[in-house]
Amino acid sequence: MLSVRDLTVRFGDTVAVADVDLDVGAGEVVCVLGPSGCGKSTLLRTIAGLERPAAGEVVLDGRDLAGVRPDQRGLGMMFQDGALFPHRDVAGNVAFGLRMRGWPRADLGRRVAEVLELVGLPGLGDRNVATLSGGEQQRVALARAIAPEPRLLMLDEPLGSLDRGLRDRLIGELRELFARLGSTVLYVTHDQDEALALADRVVVMRAGEVVQVAAPDLLWRRPATAFVARFLGQRNLVAAHVRDGRATTVLGDVPSTRDDVAGAAEVLFLPDALRLAGDGHAGRVVSRRFAGDHVVVTVELDDGPTLDVACWGGGAPVVGEDVHLAVDPTATWVVPAG
Amino acid sequence: MDLDGAALTVTAGRRSSATLLLAALPITFIGVLFLYPVATIVWTGLAPDGRLDLSPVLRVVSDPAILRVVWFTVWQATVSTVLTLLLGLPAAYVVARLDFPGRKLLRAAVTVPFVLPTVVVASAFLSLLGPRSPLNDLAVRIAGEGAPQLSLHHTVWAILLAHVFFNYAVVVRTVGGLWAHLDPRTEEAAQVLGAGRVRTFLEVTLPALRPAISAAAAIVFLFTFTSFGVVLILGGPRLATIEVEIHRFTAQLLDLPTASALALVQLLFVVGALVVYGRLQRRGPSRQRLRSAADVARPPRGARQRAFLAANLIVMLVLLALPLAVLVERSLATGSGYGLDLYRTLGESRRASILAVSPWEAVRNSVVFGTVATVVAVTVGGAAAWVVTRSRGVAARLLDGVLMLPLGISAVTVGFGFLISLDRPPLDLRASPLLVPLAQAVVATPFVVRILVPVLGAVDERLREAAAVMGARPRQVWREIDLPIVGRALLVAAGFAFAISVGEFGATVFIARANLPTLPIAIFRLLGQPGAVNFGQAMAMSTILMVLTATVITAIERVRVGTVGEF
Numbered sequence: 076m077l078s079v080r081d082l083t084v085r086f087g088d089t090v091a092v093a094d095v096d097l098d099v100g101a102g103e104v105v106c107v108l109g110p111s112g113c114g115k116s117t118l119l120r121t122i123a124g125l126e127r128p129a130a131g132e133v134v135l136d137g138r139d140l141a142g143v144r145p146d147q148r149g150l151g152m153m154f155q156d157g158a159l160f161p162h163r164d165v166a167g168n169v170a171f172g173l174r175m176r177g178w179p180r181a182d183l184g185r186r187v188a189e190v191l192e193l194v195g196l197p198g199l200g201d202r203n204v205a206t207l208s209g210g211e212q213q214r215v216a217l218a219r220a221i222a223p224e225p226r227l228l229m230l231d232e233p234l235g236s237l238d239r240g241l242r243d244r245l246i247g248e249l250r251e252l253f254a255r256l257g258s259t260v261l262y263v264t265h266d267q268d269e270a271l272a273l274a275d276r277v278v279v280m281r282a283g284e285v286v287q288v289a290a291p292d293l294l295w296r297r298p299a300t301a302f303v304a305r306f307l308g309q310r311n312l313v314a315a316h317v318r319d320g321r322a323t324t325v326l327g328d329v330p331s332t333r334d335d336v337a338g339a340a341e342v343l344f345l346p347d348a349l350r351l352a353g354d355g356h357a358g359r360v361v362s363r364r365f366a367g368d369h370v371v372v373t374v375e376l377d378d379g380p381t382l383d384v385a386c387w388g389g390g391a392p393v394v395g396e397d398v399h400l401a402v403d404p405t406a407t408w409v410v411p412a413g
Numbered sequence: 414m415d416l417d418g419a420a421l422t423v424t425a426g427r428r429s430s431a432t433l434l435l436a437a438l439p440i441t442f443i444g445v446l447f448l449y450p451v452a453t454i455v456w457t458g459l460a461p462d463g464r465l466d467l468s469p470v471l472r473v474v475s476d477p478a479i480l481r482v483v484w485f486t487v488w489q490a491t492v493s494t495v496l497t498l499l500l501g502l503p504a505a506y507v508v509a510r511l512d513f514p515g516r517k518l519l520r521a522a523v524t525v526p527f528v529l530p531t532v533v534v535a536s537a538f539l540s541l542l543g544p545r546s547p548l549n550d551l552a553v554r555i556a557g558e559g560a561p562q563l564s565l566h567h568t569v570w571a572i573l574l575a576h577v578f579f580n581y582a583v584v585v586r587t588v589g590g591l592w593a594h595l596d597p598r599t600e601e602a603a604q605v606l607g608a609g610r611v612r613t614f615l616e617v618t619l620p621a622l623r624p625a626i627s628a629a630a631a632i633v634f635l636f637t638f639t640s641f642g643v644v645l646i647l648g649g650p651r652l653a654t655i656e657v658e659i660h661r662f663t664a665q666l667l668d669l670p671t672a673s674a675l676a677l678v679q680l681l682f683v684v685g686a687l688v689v690y691g692r693l694q695r696r697g698p699s700r701q702r703l704r705s706a707a708d709v710a711r712p713p714r715g716a717r718q719r720a721f722l723a724a725n726l727i728v729m730l731v732l733l734a735l736p737l738a739v740l741v742e743r744s745l746a747t748g749s750g751y752g753l754d755l756y757r758t759l760g761e762s763r764r765a766s767i768l769a770v771s772p773w774e775a776v777r778n779s780v781v782f783g784t785v786a787t788v789v790a791v792t793v794g795g796a797a798a799w800v801v802t803r804s805r806g807v808a809a810r811l812l813d814g815v816l817m818l819p820l821g822i823s824a825v826t827v828g829f830g831f832l833i834s835l836d837r838p839p840l841d842l843r844a845s846p847l848l849v850p851l852a853q854a855v856v857a858t859p860f861v862v863r864i865l866v867p868v869l870g871a872v873d874e875r876l877r878e879a880a881a882v883m884g885a886r887p888r889q890v891w892r893e894i895d896l897p898i899v900g901r902a903l904l905v906a907a908g909f910a911f912a913i914s915v916g917e918f919g920a921t922v923f924i925a926r927a928n929l930p931t932l933p934i935a936i937f938r939l940l941g942q943p944g945a946v947n948f949g950q951a952m953a954m955s956t957i958l959m960v961l962t963a964t965v966i967t968a969i970e971r972v973r974v975g976t977v978g979e980f
């Protein structure tokens with residue numbers, strides 16, 4: 076449905092987006108994930124027609140959008156921090172896109188009420204947007220974006236400024252909403268939890284380039300690079316040397332299935348690859364963090380690396396205790412060094 | 414993301430031709446009605462007979478009488494500035510940091526003197542400090558006929574006091590505005606780190622305020638340097654600034670070459686001061702954590718703070734309220750008591766009067782001229798503000814700077830320039846009734862631009878983007894987003910432009926036709942005549958002008974939201 080080819084955006088000498096390819100199928104939810112400044116917002120703004128690409132094309136439903144003004148693209152976009160119109164009340168904000176798209180005046184009220192209901196703000200149409208809480212403002216911004224039923228709904232860090240609890244709740248609501256509406260969604264965020272929770276596919280960007288495109292579980296288990304693994308919150312990466320399909324680390328050899336990695340590399344030990352055991356690699360607990368239903372202990376191995384290990388059930392060791400680590404070499408993944 | 418700042422949006426590119434068209438309006442306006450007259454002044458000063466002849470300029474700058482005038486101009490401006498800062502800075506603190514009943518009202522009231530017409534201010538101080546002061550009546554009543562009489566008019570004291578009265582608001586609003594938004598937690602941090610109250614003020618607060626203080630000082634210096642009406646009326650025959658001399662050489666001696674040479678000297682001084690001001694401004698924009706004013710102000714704590722507040726309120730009362738109160742009192746005094754007798758006489762066209770028309774007609778002229786000037790100033794200033802905020806080029810910044818020039822370079826220059834440049838083809842406007850409104854519009858336009866630019870600039874680009882993505886065409890974006898947000902600011906700008914035009918004196922006095930005097934001109938002429946009735950009528954008309962201006966300004970204060978439109 077949306078197809079972006081070789082897209083490059085420059086600001087002066089800075090390349091904000093470099094040769095990016097991206098596809099979003101109808102009804103698909105795609106998240107663009109990356110640290111701030113990686114070009115993900117620029118990518119979104121370029122698709123919306125708010126930035127002009129230096130090269131490449133944006134094709135929507137088979138139509139090349141080059142030279143098409145933002146208002147003629149028929150997209151929906153939710154801006155960072157909402158960008159609500161301060162001079163209009165909630166209903167005025169939500170109805171805006173409908174009016175611009177020429178909805179008959181008589182239908183506005185019904186549609187606004189419907190959408191406000193959908194985002195969980197029934198009856199707040201006549202409220203001044205400045206009096207709303209942060210979470211309510213985000214809901215209004217969302218309602219405003221989805222009201223005209225855009226072909227493609229784009230969201231730019233929609234939950235960026237909210238506190239964690241509210242964000243977790245809204246992530247759940249968003250997922251439900253996307254499923255119910257069957258919307259095609261392009262979602263930009265720097266938060267891996269958001270991306271993993273919402274996306275059918277995740278596009279990881281770094282310094283203007285796409286590093287990896289994959290479904291969340293694959294991204295988690297099979298990151299393309301050490302950057303992707305670390306950005307997703309993986310902690311246990313150990314230096315390795317790869318030769319003949321085997322990666323050698325201080326924790327022993329693990330199989331390497333990648334043809335593209337040889338020589339210096341890193342091995343990702345997934346959380347289920349490591350557990351405390353009666354014997355194995357010796358080390359000492361250097362810190363201990365309570366995480367609700369489990370405890371994470373950081374173990375400094377005698378052989379060098381420091382690893383996080385999850386302990387379920389009671390009886391997690393305390394700081395200073397000597398422990399042993401058992402390693403499952405199949406729950407690992409080799410990535411190029413870096 | 415900072416990358417966005419450098420972005421050239423697709424829509425912006427499309428808009429550029431329309432922007433260019435819009436830019437033509439202010440450029441033509443300022444070119445024909447300001448730059449051309451100023452160029453004529455320069456040309457007349459340097460080449461009075463059509464070829465380069467520096468002798469008038471050299472004669473002017475070597476004439477000891479004129480050098481005394483130049484010296485006096487600089488001296489009184491410096492002293493006025495220092496006095497204004499001394500009295501205004503404590504008040505800035507009071508308004509910014511102390512919360513007390515009536516604080517909002519006080520903030521608005523302090524602004525009133527700044528927007529009062531110079532003629533009203535001069536009349537007020539004349540009524541308070543001149544020979545007809547009620548203080549003198551009082552003295553006679555107490556001590557008999559031989560009582561000592563106060564008469565400070567025609568002394569420098571009257572001028573200095575009037576200047577402080579006028580510019581107090583500049584310091585209070587400029588410095589107080591920043592002070593109210595300074596994050597008090599930086600001061601608290603300094604105190605927690607061991608700095609006493611004085612050290613905290615000197616090392617944390619003062620450096621943070623310095624941009625505002627130097628800006629305020631520069632503005633006050635500029636305003637008092639180019640002070641015209643106050644000095645003309647209160648200074649008498651001996652005390653004159655350069656501007657007053659320009660007027661004297663033009664109106665009394667009909668010596669245009671010398672007047673032009675003087676205007677040239679004045680221009681050099683003012684442009685120099687503006688350059689210094691620009692430097693200060695550019696060095697200044699420190700990025701500080703600013704907060705909204707509401708959570709910074711606290712009720713005064715302890716006897717010391719309450720005494721400080723009381724002292725400031727007394728200063729304001731004596732300095733700001735008393736002169737205006739006496740002005741009103743004098744306009745109501747009938748000799749035997751109080752009444753509206755003086756106002757009743759305003760409708761008559763007295764044969765003995767210096768005025769060719771009845772005073773009421775002057776009121777009408779003022780309102781008509783002021784309305785026309787407001788329409789022109791808002792149209793031109795609105796177009797300019799739009800162009801300045803929407804284009805980032807050097808040209809836009811240049812336009813912004815040039816539009817400010819009439820404000821800095823003084824109304825007298827505008828009026829004198831009109832007089833000597835628009836009197837011959839291709840632009841012979843001498844007979845045009847538009848002459849006065851156009852001059853007033855030139856004076857008012859900088860204010861309009863200054864009020865609109867921050868508001869237009871503050872319209873978040875993302876709101877426009879959001880509207881565009883939702884299907885709003887560029888013109889719809891303007892109608893749906895910019896216009897509603899800017900609407901209030903437009904009202905504020907129009908009110909200001911009207912207040913300024915109605916009270917305009919420096920430019921109008923050069924070009925007003927004898928049979929079409931405005932209020933300030935009529936007041937000035939009446940004050941120049943002897944006799945109790947002339948004086949009384951001048952007081953009555955000053956009161957009318959004051960009420961007219963104050964009403965408009967109060968209305969503006971109501972429309973204003975937050976700090977929108979503050980300058």
